[in-house]
Amino acid sequence: MKYSIFSLARAALSGHKNWPRTWRDAQPKSHYDVVIIGGGGHGLATAYFLAHKYGIRNVAVLEKGWIGSGNAGRNTTIVRSNYMLPGNTGFYELSMKLWERMEQDLNYNTMMSQRGIVNLYHSDAQRDAYARRGNVMRINGIDAELLDQAQVRKMMPFLNFDNARFPIQGGLLQRRAGTARHDAVVWGYAHAGDRLGVDIIQNCEVTGFTRDQNGKVTGVETSRGAIGAGKVGMAVAGNSSRVAAMAGMRLPIESHVLQAFVSEAIKPLIPGVLTFGAGHFYVSQSDKGGLVFGGDIDGYNSYAQRGNMPVMEDVCEGGMALMPMIGRVRLLRQWGGIMDMSMDGTPIIDRTPIDGLYLNAGWCYGGFKATPGSGLVFAHLIATDTPHEEAKRFRLDRFQRGAMIDEKGVGAQPNLH
């Protein structure tokens, strides 16, 4: 159904007891034009754009658990496009523009809130680096403002500006950045894709690929039987290496655990998203009032979806250095998600050497903000067999060609510690 003020009024009159399903619980058919493995934000967005923009509606999204149960439900919901290197800048701005119209496109309230992000700087050199980043953004038509200390103080007076080791000198502000509701993004794409005919099949784990005599992928084996496919797209970040191994591929990726934290709810404190420039700590405040924050990966290979104490301590130390009163707030929840850490810290969206198999992987720390952009460019790749203009550098063979995109030098092995 289409949601509107009228559907809301109608449902209210019957006590909200007669809402229809947001999307169908589809049974697998024997064959689809395109099968997407992975019912997270990226997989569902890909299916939506295939149906909406590229006219391919015979599409299935296969999810081993329930949709949004992987990293789509384990992130810190931040949306931004403050990237500097060619390849990243345009892609993340494409994604940002899709975020800005997502609710209208999907007919779903994703609670997109453009409250801004401030990346703090703590030295003259860091100010210069941020000024350069801001200039690159502005040349590319992206909003960026360099703030001095007085301007940051006005926005966030609670910060520890006079920290003896890392005094806050100012920050780089992107006003259009912000947060969105992660579950709503998943359900929004499921809702919109479903209305266009996409089958969303849950509890359907892919266990292998079927290939013809030329090696072309002709479908997938699943826990619910074999499903034929003209093309197969993988959007299973965190587990990309495991799925790729079923097709005999090794990837330039390590899986690592990244933790995130939520405090008890407090009154409105932090206006937008805030990042510490001298350590790895970032924080925003959810609509419910909890402080949502995180930092570094734990630093060892893991598929366990839980982390360890040293990184919790490190993250909390970053928070204490930036805003000492955070120490009075109790930690409510903590969780870990499994990141595809690519070797240069940048995603891979490309065809694979195997005919009929397409790869969307390597999102490192930053998959959530890329959700709509990733869906659009991956759908473009699958539908046309050519990379989208804004994703033409996210190639699988870039390591072999020496064409890495090391935006922050943060891959699996940053060796910065």
Add this chain to the structure above:
Amino acid sequence: MRIACPFCGERENGEFTYLGDAKPKRPAMVAIDGGAGAPGEAEAFYDYVYLRDNFAGEMSEYWYHGGGCRSWLVIERNTLTHDIKSVRAAPGAGAAKAGAK
């Protein structure tokens, strides 16, 4: 996750730094070492530097006890559960260097 260092006893994992999979061996790079270079050399090096098994299950890994005895260790650990099966000293001083096993 706590790691029982064979020299220092059981310590919290914050004292240790991770290097990664202990299986890959550095291939010979004759071209760089002044030779003519063998066919497939660049591919072998690409494989060694960038590609990973990224194994889900038990794998042997190099860890460095920087917060303790500063020894290189080889740890068999399950990446699905974080359970540690064995910890032993990496053979030879500087065992992570080329060719060590």
